[in-house]
Amino acid sequence: MARGYPDFSFTGAGVYLMPEWKAKEGYDKDFEAEDATLSFGQEVYDTYTVPVGKTLYITQIGFALIPNVVANSEKEHWCLAQIYNPNTAERIWIQGGNGGGWASFTKPIVIKAGTTIWFVLIAYPDHTCTGFIYAGGYEI
Amino acid sequence: MRGIEKLKAGDFNHMSQVDRVGDEVTVTLSKRGEGKVYRFRVKDLYQPTEQVLEEEVIEV
Numbered sequence: 001m002a003r004g005y006p007d008f009s010f011t012g013a014g015v016y017l018m019p020e021w022k023a024k025e026g027y028d029k030d031f032e033a034e035d036a037t038l039s040f041g042q043e044v045y046d047t048y049t050v051p052v053g054k055t056l057y058i059t060q061i062g063f064a065l066i067p068n069v070v071a072n073s074e075k076e077h078w079c080l081a082q083i084y085n086p087n088t089a090e091r092i093w094i095q096g097g098n099g100g101g102w103a104s105f106t107k108p109i110v111i112k113a114g115t116t117i118w119f120v121l122i123a124y125p126d127h128t129c130t131g132f133i134y135a136g137g138y139e140i
Numbered sequence: 141m142r143g144i145e146k147l148k149a150g151d152f153n154h155m156s157q158v159d160r161v162g163d164e165v166t167v168t169l170s171k172r173g174e175g176k177v178y179r180f181r182v183k184d185l186y187q188p189t190e191q192v193l194e195e196e197v198i199e200v
Contacts, residue, residue: 026153026171026172026173028153029150029152029153029154029155030153030154030155031155031156031157032154032155032156032157033156033157033158033160034156034158035158035160044160045157045160046155046156046157047157047185047186048147048155049148049186050150051148051149051150054150116186139150
């Protein structure tokens with residue numbers, strides 16, 4: 001039987017939510033897209049195909065739509081954000097907003113290997129805007 | 141590894157797609173700790189006619 005005091009040291013221990021831990025391990029993924037020429041019905045999107053053997057987990061998404069000229073700054077900027085599969089025409093997630101929005105998924109949206117997805121924002125103002133779409137998560 | 145290869149392998153932490161004009165888009169990839177940014181302009185991304193029009197690797 002071993003006797004004596006164990007000789008080890010550590011700086012501390014912590015508890016992490018899975019997305020936070022995946023970020024620490026380097027599996028985190030961020031996607032963004034921008035387009036400064038959006039007219040009514042036009043879209044900005046980021047497209048990605050999940051590699052073979054991997055699964056993508058989306059944990060948050062954000063979007064913004066802003067006017068290009070100050071004269072339109074007091075107008076409304078309605079827009080529609082989606083996570084969309086262009087090959088199957090499936091809307092995986094959808095949310096509208098005036099000027100933008102944000103969603104955090106306590107249960108991540110799961111995108112399987114080989115699936116192509118768009119993180120897309122569609123603009124609906126009657127004036128030209130700049131649109132941003134962002135999505136984050138991790139891939140293992 | 142080229143930028144388009146890193147994209148297909150999922151070997152990145154951050155991706156940006158901007159300046160989409162028709163079927164062309166500029167993609168920027170970075171991976172934490174690698175010290176490089178991969179930027180390339182691609183036509184018909186993920187399509188059978190996909191073609192990288194220009195590319196560069198930026199040391200950061």
